[in-house]
Amino acid sequence: MALTARFWHRLDDGRLQCDLCPHHCRLSDGQRGRCFVRARHGDRLVLTTYGRASGFCVDPIEKKPLHHVLPGSSVLSFGTAGCNLACRFCQNWELSTSRQIDTHSEAAAPADIAEAAGALDCASVAFTYNDPVIFHEYAVDVAAACRERGIRTVAVTAGFVDPEPRREFYASMDAANIDLKAFTPDFYRRLCGARLEPVLDTLRYVVHETDVWLEITTLLIPGHNDSDAEVARLAGWIATELGPEVPLHLTAFHPAHRMTDVPPTPPTTLRRARRVALGSGLRFVYTGNVHDLDGGTTTCPGCGSAVIVRDGYTLVRYHLDEAGHCRTCGIRLPGTFEGPPGASGEHRRPVMVRMRS
Ligand code: SF4
Helix, strand or coil: CCEECCCEEECCCCCEEECCCCCCCEECCCCECCCCCEEEECCEEEECCCCEEEEEEEEEHHHCCCCCECCCCEEEEEECCCCCCCCCCCCCHHHHCCCCCCCCCEECCHHHHHHHHHHCCCCEEEECCCCHHHHHHHHHHHHHHHHHCCCEEEEEECCCCCHHHHHHHHHCCCEEEEECCCCCHHHHHHHHCCCHHHHHHHHHHHHHHCCCEEEEEEEECCCCCCCHHHHHHHHHHHHHHHCCCCCEEEEECCCECCECCCCCCCHHHHHHHHHHHHHCCCCCEEEECCCCCHHHEEECCCCCCEEEEEECCEEEEECECCCCEECCCCCECCCECCCCCCCCCCCCEECCCCCCC
């Protein structure tokens, strides 16, 4: 029998309202929420994907992307099915729009995932591919199992979540990469079926009220969110509201899902946008999904040395000590640094997670 979900209440008209994300779906018996995976069965809301995971892979942490968390280390990544956003340009649409939970996933208890991460020499586990907000209870339980074994946890999310579950979710995480998909309400409404303001609230919450390390990703889509003016406003907001040390990743779009009529992001757009974002006050701006040595380089904010140079996901220079201090000037780089860099390498490795529990 499916587990009962948390975060819902009964309305006067007999429907059940989900209080997990700002969509606040109101469900009659037999209906599913917009995310597809939280559903009403009789008098309760249930979790249809608890303990069902898909896409297990060992990735370099740089692929999440996180550039200031245990550089070069391996992360065990997985997702489930469904999503609470409906991005027309989704780059993981096979999973996020999947309606075949059983065929696209395998059973994996929280302890099994944590054990597998340890056995595969992964420093962390990432909840990714689809939005972990919608599998909140599973993610929180996997995170607890990881922490018992000294393994860190990483959320890759759009940040579209209500305040109460948000508190518990981020209390379970060590690092997050949150999408800021654009800086206009219109983009979120038309192209994602969501709203901008709750995402900005989540970003403020994570930086100002938690110890979670945050990096932000914006997928630049030609003609939709890549103007200099919008990039400057987005980066300026991050610098002012969150702080100039929050890293921003500007990544290249590839035609996918329901947006196949837009060309890929040219590398020149990414480089130009990076200059604009740096000029708007951010200290760490990276390009992604493109070959760009400058855009993959971390520069020391103290002396300007290139302290981490990445070629793709491979570290080709590492000029920090074991606690993350620049070896030239001694300034500590913001982020999570521990010991020597890892050597996860360029490629993702699909893996099986064995059921033990
Ligand atoms: S989590 Fe799912 S069911 Fe709940 S409000 Fe969001 S989309 Fe609706």
